[in-house]
Amino acid sequence: xxxxxxxxxxxxxxxxxxxxxxxxxxxxxxxxxxxxxxxxxxxxxxxxxxxxxxxxxxxxxxxxxxxxxxxxxxxxxxxxxxxxxxxxxxxxxxxxxxxxxxxxxxxxxxxxxxxxxxxxxxxxxxxxxxxxxxxxxxxxxxxxxxxxxxxxxxxxxxxxxxxxxxxxxxxxxxxxxxxxxxxxxxxxxxxxxxxxxxxxxxxxxxxxxxxxxxxxxxxxxxxxxxxxxxxxxxxxxxxxxxxxxxxxxxxxxxxxxxxxxxxxxxxxxxxxxxxxxxxxxxxxxxxxxxxxxxxxxxxxxxxxxxxxxxxxxxxxxxxxxxxxxxxxxxxxxxxx
Numbered sequence: 001x002x003x004x005x006x007x008x009x010x011x012x013x014x015x016x017x018x019x020x021x022x023x024x025x026x027x028x029x030x031x032x033x034x035x036x037x038x039x040x041x042x043x044x045x046x047x048x049x050x051x052x053x054x055x056x057x058x059x060x061x062x063x064x065x066x067x068x069x070x071x072x073x074x075x076x077x078x079x080x081x082x083x084x085x086x087x088x089x090x091x092x093x094x095x096x097x098x099x100x101x102x103x104x105x106x107x108x109x110x111x112x113x114x115x116x117x118x119x120x121x122x123x124x125x126x127x128x129x130x131x132x133x134x135x136x137x138x139x140x141x142x143x144x145x146x147x148x149x150x151x152x153x154x155x156x157x158x159x160x161x162x163x164x165x166x167x168x169x170x171x172x173x174x175x176x177x178x179x180x181x182x183x184x185x186x187x188x189x190x191x192x193x194x195x196x197x198x199x200x201x202x203x204x205x206x207x208x209x210x211x212x213x214x215x216x217x218x219x220x221x222x223x224x225x226x227x228x229x230x231x232x233x234x235x236x237x238x239x240x241x242x243x244x245x246x247x248x249x250x251x252x253x254x255x256x257x258x259x260x261x262x263x264x265x266x267x268x269x270x271x272x273x274x275x276x277x278x279x280x281x282x283x284x285x286x287x288x289x290x291x292x293x294x295x296x297x298x299x300x301x302x303x304x305x306x307x308x309x310x311x312x313x314x315x316x317x318x319x320x321x322x323x324x325x326x327x328x329x330x331x332x333x334x335x336x
Contacts, residue, residue, distance in 0.1 A: 008297050009035035011072035011096070013063050013087050015048040018101060019078035022128075022293070023052035025286030029293045035073075038066025063087060067094040074124070074296060077101055080170050081177035082333070085110045088125070092117045097124035099296050103186055106177045106333050108319040115312045124300055126292075126307045127315040129190055131259045133292040135280025137194065138309070140252070140264045143278065144195055149266045150249030153227050155196060157188035157243035157258055160216075160234025171235060172213055175334050179214040180206075181322055185233035187259040189219070189318055191243060192231065196223035198317055204325040207236075214331050260288040 008031055012019050015037065026032055034053045039045035042061030049057040060066040067075055067090045074097040077087040085105050088098050098118065104127045105111045118125035131137055143149055160180065163171050171178045181204075193199065199221045206217040215236050221229040232239065243258030244251060250268040254261040264278040285291050292310075299307050306312050326332070 007031055007033040008300065009033055009071045009073040010293075011036040011038065011066050011069060011075045012048070012078060013038050013066055013075050013091075014078040015039045015044050016078060019048070019076070020052070021287065022076060022078065022289045023048070025288070025290035026293050027052065028286050029290045029297065031297050032293055035071040036060060036066055036069045038063050064090065067091045067096055072096055074099060074300065076128070076293075080173075081106050081182060082175060085114055088114050089117055092121040092123050095121070095123070097296070097300060099126050099128050099292070101128045103127070103177075103182050103319060103322065104315050105319070106182070107336065108316060108323050111316055111319050115316070118305065122305070124296070124305050125312070126296060126299070126310050128289075128292055129310050129315070130288045130292045131187060131190055132194060132310045132314075133295045134260055134288050135282045135284055135291065136254075136261045136264050136278055137191070139278045139280050140254075141194055143266075143276075144245075144252075149252060149276075150247035151225065152196060152245050152247045152252075154246040155192050155223075155227065155229040155243070156231075157191050157229070158232035158234075158239040159184040159187050159241050159257075159259060160232065160237055160239035162238060163235040167211065172209070172211070174212050174332075177333060179331060180217050180233040180235045181214050181325060181329070181331065183233075184235070185217050185219065185231065185325075186318060186322065188229075188231035188233065188243070189321055190314075191258060192221060192223065192229045193314065193318060195245065196227045196229065197225075199223055199229075199321060202321055202325060204328040206329045206331075208330065212330075212332065214329055217325070217329065219325065260284075 036058040037045045037049045038060040045059045075091040077100040201222040204219045217233045219231040241257040243254045256262040266276040
Protein backbone atom coordinates (compact mmCIF):
# COMPACT_ATOMS: atom_id res chain seq x y z
CA UNK A 1 0.00 0.00 0.00
CA UNK A 2 3.03 2.27 -0.01
CA UNK A 3 2.19 5.50 -1.80
CA UNK A 4 -1.49 4.60 -2.22
CA UNK A 5 -3.55 7.80 -1.83
CA UNK A 6 -6.87 5.95 -1.70
CA UNK A 7 -8.76 5.64 1.60
CA UNK A 8 -8.06 2.51 3.62
CA UNK A 9 -11.13 0.29 3.59
CA UNK A 10 -11.99 -0.97 7.06
CA UNK A 11 -14.22 -3.90 7.84
CA UNK A 12 -15.58 -4.20 11.38
CA UNK A 13 -16.19 -7.76 12.52
CA UNK A 14 -18.83 -7.82 15.30
CA UNK A 15 -21.04 -4.93 16.40
CA UNK A 16 -20.84 -4.73 20.21
CA UNK A 17 -19.94 -1.84 22.49
CA UNK A 18 -16.21 -1.72 21.72
CA UNK A 19 -16.93 -1.84 17.97
CA UNK A 20 -19.24 1.16 18.30
CA UNK A 21 -16.58 3.13 20.19
CA UNK A 22 -13.98 2.27 17.58
CA UNK A 23 -16.24 3.13 14.65
CA UNK A 24 -17.10 6.54 16.11
CA UNK A 25 -13.39 7.41 16.24
CA UNK A 26 -12.62 5.80 12.87
CA UNK A 27 -14.88 8.39 11.24
CA UNK A 28 -12.42 11.06 12.44
CA UNK A 29 -9.29 9.43 10.97
CA UNK A 30 -8.06 10.95 7.67
CA UNK A 31 -7.62 8.34 4.97
CA UNK A 32 -9.88 5.78 6.65
CA UNK A 33 -13.34 4.63 5.62
CA UNK A 34 -15.80 2.12 7.07
CA UNK A 35 -16.17 -0.06 3.99
CA UNK A 36 -18.16 -2.92 5.51
CA UNK A 37 -19.70 -4.31 8.67
CA UNK A 38 -20.18 -7.96 9.54
CA UNK A 39 -22.38 -9.47 12.23
CA UNK A 40 -24.05 -12.78 12.96
CA UNK A 41 -27.28 -11.17 11.79
CA UNK A 42 -27.83 -8.86 8.85
CA UNK A 43 -30.20 -6.75 10.95
CA UNK A 44 -27.48 -5.98 13.49
CA UNK A 45 -24.97 -5.17 10.76
CA UNK A 46 -27.48 -2.90 9.03
CA UNK A 47 -28.23 -0.99 12.24
CA UNK A 48 -24.50 -0.55 12.87
CA UNK A 49 -23.81 0.64 9.33
CA UNK A 50 -26.68 3.11 9.54
CA UNK A 51 -25.19 4.60 12.69
CA UNK A 52 -21.52 4.68 11.75
CA UNK A 53 -21.11 4.15 8.01
CA UNK A 54 -22.08 5.99 4.85
CA UNK A 55 -24.22 5.18 1.86
CA UNK A 56 -21.49 2.96 0.46
CA UNK A 57 -20.84 0.90 3.60
CA UNK A 58 -21.60 -2.74 2.84
CA UNK A 59 -23.58 -4.93 5.21
CA UNK A 60 -22.90 -8.62 5.82
CA UNK A 61 -24.90 -11.10 7.89
CA UNK A 62 -21.86 -13.29 8.54
CA UNK A 63 -18.21 -12.86 9.44
CA UNK A 64 -17.22 -15.02 6.46
CA UNK A 65 -18.87 -12.61 4.04
CA UNK A 66 -17.18 -9.63 5.69
CA UNK A 67 -13.64 -10.96 5.32
CA UNK A 68 -14.36 -11.95 1.71
CA UNK A 69 -15.47 -8.41 0.77
CA UNK A 70 -13.00 -6.97 -1.79
CA UNK A 71 -13.67 -3.44 -0.49
CA UNK A 72 -12.08 -4.36 2.85
CA UNK A 73 -8.32 -3.86 3.28
CA UNK A 74 -8.09 -4.36 7.05
CA UNK A 75 -10.42 -6.13 9.47
CA UNK A 76 -10.99 -4.84 12.99
CA UNK A 77 -11.91 -7.83 15.16
CA UNK A 78 -14.24 -6.91 18.04
CA UNK A 79 -15.60 -10.31 19.08
CA UNK A 80 -15.14 -11.76 22.60
CA UNK A 81 -11.55 -12.82 23.36
CA UNK A 82 -12.12 -16.53 22.76
CA UNK A 83 -13.22 -15.88 19.16
CA UNK A 84 -10.31 -13.65 18.14
CA UNK A 85 -8.10 -16.38 16.69
CA UNK A 86 -10.85 -17.79 14.47
CA UNK A 87 -11.69 -14.33 13.16
CA UNK A 88 -8.06 -13.48 12.46
CA UNK A 89 -7.45 -16.83 10.75
CA UNK A 90 -10.37 -16.21 8.39
CA UNK A 91 -9.21 -12.65 7.68
CA UNK A 92 -5.64 -13.68 6.90
CA UNK A 93 -6.82 -16.48 4.59
CA UNK A 94 -8.91 -13.89 2.76
CA UNK A 95 -5.83 -11.69 2.34
CA UNK A 96 -6.83 -9.04 4.86
CA UNK A 97 -4.74 -7.18 7.42
CA UNK A 98 -5.91 -7.36 11.04
CA UNK A 99 -6.34 -5.05 14.01
CA UNK A 100 -7.53 -7.31 16.84
CA UNK A 101 -9.01 -6.24 20.14
CA UNK A 102 -7.10 -6.84 23.34
CA UNK A 103 -6.11 -9.26 24.65
CA UNK A 104 -5.09 -10.75 21.33
CA UNK A 105 -6.18 -14.22 22.52
CA UNK A 106 -6.91 -16.07 25.77
CA UNK A 107 -3.42 -17.51 26.04
CA UNK A 108 0.08 -17.08 24.63
CA UNK A 109 0.06 -20.22 22.47
CA UNK A 110 -2.99 -18.98 20.55
CA UNK A 111 -1.40 -15.55 20.10
CA UNK A 112 1.77 -17.16 18.78
CA UNK A 113 -0.39 -18.99 16.26
CA UNK A 114 -2.02 -15.71 15.20
CA UNK A 115 1.40 -14.10 14.73
CA UNK A 116 2.52 -17.15 12.74
CA UNK A 117 -0.53 -16.92 10.48
CA UNK A 118 0.10 -13.22 9.87
CA UNK A 119 3.65 -14.02 8.77
CA UNK A 120 2.55 -17.00 6.65
CA UNK A 121 0.05 -14.83 4.75
CA UNK A 122 2.32 -11.76 4.74
CA UNK A 123 -0.31 -9.62 6.45
CA UNK A 124 -0.17 -6.84 9.04
CA UNK A 125 -1.27 -7.70 12.59
CA UNK A 126 -1.61 -5.40 15.59
CA UNK A 127 -3.27 -5.76 18.96
CA UNK A 128 -5.70 -2.88 19.51
CA UNK A 129 -3.85 -1.53 22.54
CA UNK A 130 -4.91 2.10 22.25
CA UNK A 131 -2.91 3.08 25.34
CA UNK A 132 0.37 2.38 23.53
CA UNK A 133 -0.74 4.63 20.65
CA UNK A 134 -2.00 7.45 22.88
CA UNK A 135 -0.09 10.74 22.35
CA UNK A 136 0.21 11.50 26.10
CA UNK A 137 1.56 8.04 26.92
CA UNK A 138 3.97 8.18 24.00
CA UNK A 139 5.34 11.57 25.13
CA UNK A 140 5.61 10.34 28.72
CA UNK A 141 7.66 7.35 27.59
CA UNK A 142 10.06 9.61 25.70
CA UNK A 143 10.51 12.00 28.60
CA UNK A 144 11.08 9.19 31.10
CA UNK A 145 13.64 7.59 28.78
CA UNK A 146 15.47 10.92 28.50
CA UNK A 147 15.97 11.07 32.27
CA UNK A 148 14.29 14.48 32.52
CA UNK A 149 11.99 13.34 35.33
CA UNK A 150 14.56 11.23 37.15
CA UNK A 151 14.64 7.48 37.70
CA UNK A 152 11.25 5.80 38.26
CA UNK A 153 11.12 3.55 41.33
CA UNK A 154 7.43 2.92 41.93
CA UNK A 155 4.41 2.75 39.65
CA UNK A 156 0.81 2.41 40.83
CA UNK A 157 -2.11 1.81 38.48
CA UNK A 158 -5.64 0.55 38.90
CA UNK A 159 -8.63 0.01 36.66
CA UNK A 160 -11.99 -1.28 37.81
CA UNK A 161 -15.72 -0.80 37.80
CA UNK A 162 -18.71 -2.66 39.17
CA UNK A 163 -20.13 -5.19 36.74
CA UNK A 164 -23.85 -5.73 37.32
CA UNK A 165 -24.69 -8.35 34.71
CA UNK A 166 -26.11 -11.88 34.43
CA UNK A 167 -23.66 -14.82 34.59
CA UNK A 168 -24.00 -15.24 30.82
CA UNK A 169 -22.52 -11.79 30.16
CA UNK A 170 -19.18 -11.85 28.35
CA UNK A 171 -17.35 -10.34 31.32
CA UNK A 172 -18.54 -13.14 33.61
CA UNK A 173 -18.38 -16.11 31.23
CA UNK A 174 -15.29 -18.34 31.62
CA UNK A 175 -15.70 -19.78 28.11
CA UNK A 176 -15.43 -16.26 26.64
CA UNK A 177 -12.39 -15.30 28.71
CA UNK A 178 -14.33 -13.19 31.18
CA UNK A 179 -12.67 -11.77 34.28
CA UNK A 180 -10.89 -8.73 35.61
CA UNK A 181 -7.36 -9.76 34.58
CA UNK A 182 -7.83 -9.97 30.81
CA UNK A 183 -10.31 -7.10 30.52
CA UNK A 184 -8.92 -4.58 33.02
CA UNK A 185 -5.61 -5.97 34.31
CA UNK A 186 -4.06 -5.90 30.85
CA UNK A 187 -4.01 -2.09 31.04
CA UNK A 188 -1.87 -1.58 34.18
CA UNK A 189 0.37 -4.45 33.06
CA UNK A 190 0.85 -2.84 29.65
CA UNK A 191 1.33 0.63 31.10
CA UNK A 192 4.02 -0.66 33.48
CA UNK A 193 5.71 -2.48 30.60
CA UNK A 194 5.68 0.68 28.45
CA UNK A 195 7.27 2.95 31.04
CA UNK A 196 9.37 0.56 33.17
CA UNK A 197 10.35 -2.21 30.77
CA UNK A 198 9.73 -5.95 30.90
CA UNK A 199 8.81 -7.23 34.35
CA UNK A 200 11.41 -9.36 36.11
CA UNK A 201 8.90 -10.82 38.56
CA UNK A 202 5.12 -10.65 38.99
CA UNK A 203 2.95 -12.04 41.78
CA UNK A 204 -0.83 -12.01 41.88
CA UNK A 205 -3.59 -12.58 44.41
CA UNK A 206 -7.28 -12.36 43.78
CA UNK A 207 -10.87 -13.32 44.44
CA UNK A 208 -12.72 -15.69 42.12
CA UNK A 209 -16.44 -16.13 41.57
CA UNK A 210 -18.08 -19.55 42.11
CA UNK A 211 -17.75 -20.15 38.35
CA UNK A 212 -14.00 -19.47 38.49
CA UNK A 213 -13.98 -15.97 36.99
CA UNK A 214 -11.56 -13.51 38.60
CA UNK A 215 -13.47 -10.61 40.14
CA UNK A 216 -10.61 -8.75 41.84
CA UNK A 217 -6.89 -9.04 41.16
CA UNK A 218 -3.94 -7.37 42.87
CA UNK A 219 -0.51 -7.62 41.24
CA UNK A 220 2.93 -6.79 42.59
CA UNK A 221 5.80 -6.48 40.14
CA UNK A 222 9.55 -5.99 40.09
CA UNK A 223 11.01 -4.22 37.06
CA UNK A 224 14.47 -3.32 35.68
CA UNK A 225 16.56 -0.78 37.57
CA UNK A 226 15.07 -1.61 40.95
CA UNK A 227 11.56 -0.33 40.13
CA UNK A 228 8.46 -1.93 41.62
CA UNK A 229 4.78 -1.67 40.70
CA UNK A 230 1.45 -2.23 42.41
CA UNK A 231 -1.50 -2.87 40.11
CA UNK A 232 -5.18 -3.65 40.62
CA UNK A 233 -8.10 -4.74 38.44
CA UNK A 234 -11.69 -5.10 39.60
CA UNK A 235 -15.18 -6.02 38.48
CA UNK A 236 -16.74 -5.44 41.91
CA UNK A 237 -15.87 -1.86 42.82
CA UNK A 238 -15.28 1.61 41.44
CA UNK A 239 -11.54 2.24 41.26
CA UNK A 240 -9.95 5.63 40.65
CA UNK A 241 -8.69 4.42 37.25
CA UNK A 242 -5.56 6.40 38.08
CA UNK A 243 -1.84 5.88 37.68
CA UNK A 244 1.20 7.54 39.19
CA UNK A 245 4.96 7.14 39.00
CA UNK A 246 7.32 8.07 41.81
CA UNK A 247 10.86 8.98 40.79
CA UNK A 248 13.93 10.15 42.69
CA UNK A 249 13.14 13.72 41.56
CA UNK A 250 9.36 13.91 42.05
CA UNK A 251 6.02 12.44 41.03
CA UNK A 252 4.14 11.92 37.80
CA UNK A 253 0.34 11.80 37.91
CA UNK A 254 -1.82 10.85 34.94
CA UNK A 255 -4.94 12.98 34.71
CA UNK A 256 -8.20 11.25 33.85
CA UNK A 257 -8.41 7.52 33.18
CA UNK A 258 -4.77 6.48 32.96
CA UNK A 259 -5.23 4.18 29.95
CA UNK A 260 -6.41 7.17 27.85
CA UNK A 261 -5.29 10.19 29.89
CA UNK A 262 -5.90 13.89 29.35
CA UNK A 263 -2.38 14.72 30.48
CA UNK A 264 0.63 13.54 32.47
CA UNK A 265 1.90 15.98 35.11
CA UNK A 266 5.39 15.86 36.62
CA UNK A 267 5.88 17.78 39.87
CA UNK A 268 9.47 17.99 41.14
CA UNK A 269 9.66 17.59 44.90
CA UNK A 270 9.72 20.95 46.68
CA UNK A 271 9.40 22.90 43.42
CA UNK A 272 5.75 22.91 42.37
CA UNK A 273 6.31 26.07 40.33
CA UNK A 274 8.45 23.96 37.94
CA UNK A 275 5.63 21.50 37.21
CA UNK A 276 5.67 20.01 33.68
CA UNK A 277 2.41 19.14 31.91
CA UNK A 278 2.53 16.70 28.98
CA UNK A 279 -0.41 16.69 26.58
CA UNK A 280 1.14 14.83 23.66
CA UNK A 281 2.90 15.93 20.49
CA UNK A 282 -0.14 15.28 18.30
CA UNK A 283 -3.92 15.45 18.79
CA UNK A 284 -5.93 12.72 20.44
CA UNK A 285 -8.33 11.45 17.78
CA UNK A 286 -11.77 11.08 19.31
CA UNK A 287 -11.41 9.21 22.58
CA UNK A 288 -8.10 7.72 21.44
CA UNK A 289 -9.23 4.73 19.38
CA UNK A 290 -8.62 6.90 16.34
CA UNK A 291 -4.90 7.03 17.12
CA UNK A 292 -4.58 3.25 16.90
CA UNK A 293 -6.47 3.26 13.59
CA UNK A 294 -4.15 6.00 12.34
CA UNK A 295 -1.16 3.89 13.39
CA UNK A 296 -2.46 0.95 11.35
CA UNK A 297 -2.89 3.27 8.36
CA UNK A 298 0.64 4.65 8.78
CA UNK A 299 2.16 1.18 9.03
CA UNK A 300 0.31 -0.21 6.01
CA UNK A 301 1.24 2.73 3.82
CA UNK A 302 4.86 2.21 4.89
CA UNK A 303 4.70 -1.48 4.00
CA UNK A 304 5.15 -2.65 7.60
CA UNK A 305 3.77 -5.92 8.96
CA UNK A 306 3.80 -4.91 12.61
CA UNK A 307 3.70 -1.64 14.51
CA UNK A 308 6.72 -0.32 16.40
CA UNK A 309 4.26 1.06 18.98
CA UNK A 310 2.55 -2.30 19.55
CA UNK A 311 5.08 -4.88 18.35
CA UNK A 312 4.23 -8.56 18.41
CA UNK A 313 6.92 -9.22 21.02
CA UNK A 314 5.28 -6.76 23.42
CA UNK A 315 1.84 -8.31 22.94
CA UNK A 316 3.23 -11.81 23.54
CA UNK A 317 5.17 -10.67 26.62
CA UNK A 318 2.03 -9.30 28.29
CA UNK A 319 0.11 -12.48 27.45
CA UNK A 320 2.86 -14.60 29.00
CA UNK A 321 2.59 -12.45 32.12
CA UNK A 322 -1.16 -12.99 32.26
CA UNK A 323 -0.73 -16.74 31.71
CA UNK A 324 1.60 -16.86 34.72
CA UNK A 325 -0.72 -14.71 36.83
CA UNK A 326 -3.65 -16.95 35.92
CA UNK A 327 -1.63 -19.90 37.20
CA UNK A 328 -0.99 -17.97 40.45
CA UNK A 329 -4.69 -17.23 40.82
CA UNK A 330 -6.08 -20.58 39.70
CA UNK A 331 -7.92 -19.15 36.69
CA UNK A 332 -8.58 -21.67 33.94
CA UNK A 333 -10.34 -21.34 30.60
CA UNK A 334 -11.75 -24.14 28.46
CA UNK A 335 -8.89 -25.49 26.39
CA UNK A 336 -6.16 -24.78 28.97
